[in-house]
Amino acid sequence: MGNMDLELEDRLRGKDREAFKEVYISYREEFLAFGRKYGVSRNELLDIYQEANIALYRNFAVKGKKLESGTVKTYLFGIGKFKIFDLLKERKRFKQADAVPEIPQIPDYHPEPSVEVRLLRKHFGSLGESCKKILKMFYYRGLAIAEIVEQGNYKDANTVKAQKSRCLKKLRESIKSRTGKNG
Amino acid sequence: MDRHDDIMEYLLGKLQEEDKNAFEKEMENNPALKAEVKEISDLREAIALEEEEALRNDFKQLEKGKTKPKVFLWILIPLVLLGLILGSIYFLKTESQEEIYASYYEPFPNALHPIVRGETDKSEKNQIFLAYEAGDFNIAAMGLEQLLKEENNPELRFYYALSLQGNKDYEDAMSIFNELENADFDYSSHVLWYDVLIGFG
Numbered sequence: 001m002g003n004m005d006l007e008l009e010d011r012l013r014g015k016d017r018e019a020f021k022e023v024y025i026s027y028r029e030e031f032l033a034f035g036r037k038y039g040v041s042r043n044e045l046l047d048i049y050q051e052a053n054i055a056l057y058r059n060f061a062v063k064g065k066k067l068e069s070g071t072v073k074t075y076l077f078g079i080g081k082f083k084i085f086d087l088l089k090e091r092k093r094f095k096q097a098d099a100v101p102e103i104p105q106i107p108d109y110h111p112e113p114s115v116e117v118r119l120l121r122k123h124f125g126s127l128g129e130s131c132k133k134i135l136k137m138f139y140y141r142g143l144a145i146a147e148i149v150e151q152g153n154y155k156d157a158n159t160v161k162a163q164k165s166r167c168l169k170k171l172r173e174s175i176k177s178r179t180g181k182n183g
Numbered sequence: 184m185d186r187h188d189d190i191m192e193y194l195l196g197k198l199q200e201e202d203k204n205a206f207e208k209e210m211e212n213n214p215a216l217k218a219e220v221k222e223i224s225d226l227r228e229a230i231a232l233e234e235e236e237a238l239r240n241d242f243k244q245l246e247k248g249k250t251k252p253k254v255f256l257w258i259l260i261p262l263v264l265l266g267l268i269l270g271s272i273y274f275l276k277t278e279s280q281e282e283i284y285a286s287y288y289e290p291f292p293n294a295l296h297p298i299v300r301g302e303t304d305k306s307e308k309n310q311i312f313l314a315y316e317a318g319d320f321n322i323a324a325m326g327l328e329q330l331l332k333e334e335n336n337p338e339l340r341f342y343y344a345l346s347l348q349g350n351k352d353y354e355d356a357m358s359i360f361n362e363l364e365n366a367d368f369d370y371s372s373h374v375l376w377y378d379v380l381i382g383f384g
Contacts, residue, residue, distance in 0.1 A: 015234070017234075017237070017238060017241065020238055020241070021241055021242075021245065024241075024242055024245060025245060029294075032369075033294065033295070033296070033297055036295065036296065036338075037296065037308070039334060041336070042338075042368070042369065046246065050239065050242050053238075053242060054235060054238065054239065057234075057235060057238055058231075058235070061231070061234070062228075062231045064195070064196060113228060113229075113232060114225070116225050117225050117228045117229050117232070118229075120225050120226055120228075120229035121229040121232045121233060124226070124229050124230060124233060125233060135226070135230070136230055138187075139191075139223055139226050139227050139230065140227055140230040140231065140234070142191050142194075142195045171226075
C-alpha cells in the first residue's frame, strides 16, 4: 500500500467530501466495465456503484475503518462485487453448471436508523447553517475547541462553547415542541 | 461536570481497552451519563445520515455532468469532422473516397469488454472481444450476432456495427448505426462519426 493510498484513507476517515468524490470519479469507468462481464445493465451498475461508494463513506467516515490489507480501490470493488452477486443471486442467474464466483467477505453494513435518530435527523436538518456547522464540528468531526475556533473563524473558546450550547438547546426544544415530550 | 471530552473519546474509539471498559461500567451506574452518551451517539448518527444524503447528491451531480454531452457538442463535433472530410475532398481532388475513408478510419477501441492480458477466461464474450481487438472483425461480427440473441443492448449493437464496418459490410453496419442514432448509451456520441465515415467506404 503506497503513501498516496494511506493519505487517501486519512482523508476518507477525516470525512473529506472531495476525497469521496475523487474516488467516485477515479474508479467509475473501470467498475462499469468490470460489472458488464456479469450481464448487469449500465443503470443497475451505476446504482450499485453509488451504493458501494456510500458504504465506503459509512465504513471510513463514520466507523473510522483502517485497512489491514489491500487498497481503497480493492475495498470498494469488493463491496461492489458483493452487491452484483447479490443481485444475480436474486435473479437466479447462477446455474448449477456455472462456476460460482468466490463471494468476498461481507463488509459491515449499516443497520436501519432508530426512531430517535430519524427524528434527530429531521430536526437537525431544519436548524440554521451556523448551528449545523458548529454541531457537526463538535459531534461529527470530534474536533477540539481550539480546532473549532481556528477552523470556524470564531472569536474565542467561550464563543464556541456558548454557540454550541445555544444550538443544542435549540435542537432539543425543536424536538420537544413537535413530540410534546417534557424534559 | 462537563464530560463532553470523555464521551467523545469513547464514541470515537480513542480509549484504550481498559479505559473503555471502565467508562462503560460507569455508564451502567450513572443513568444521566448513559443518557448523555446515547443522545450524542444518536446526534452523530443523524448528522452522518445528512452527510450521506449530501454525498448521494454529489454523486448524482457528477452523473448529470457525465450523462450527455451538451447538445451543441453532439451537433458540433460531427459537423467539424464532416467539414474536415469535405474540405479534404475539395482541396485534394485527386484523392478517391476510398483513400479518404482509409485515412480517417480507425477501429473504435474495445472499452466495453476490456481483455486482461494473461486472463484465462475462455467465455464466448472474451473470445469475441479478443477477435475484435485483433482486428478479426468477421469472427467478432459472427460472435456478436449470436450474442445479441441472448443479450440485446445498444452497447453490443454498437460493437456489432463496428465489427461489420471493420469487415467492410458497410450497408449492414450503416443500418445498425442509423438505428442507434437516437439511443442513449455510453458511446452514443460516436455513432454519428462512424455513420458519416461509412459513406466514404
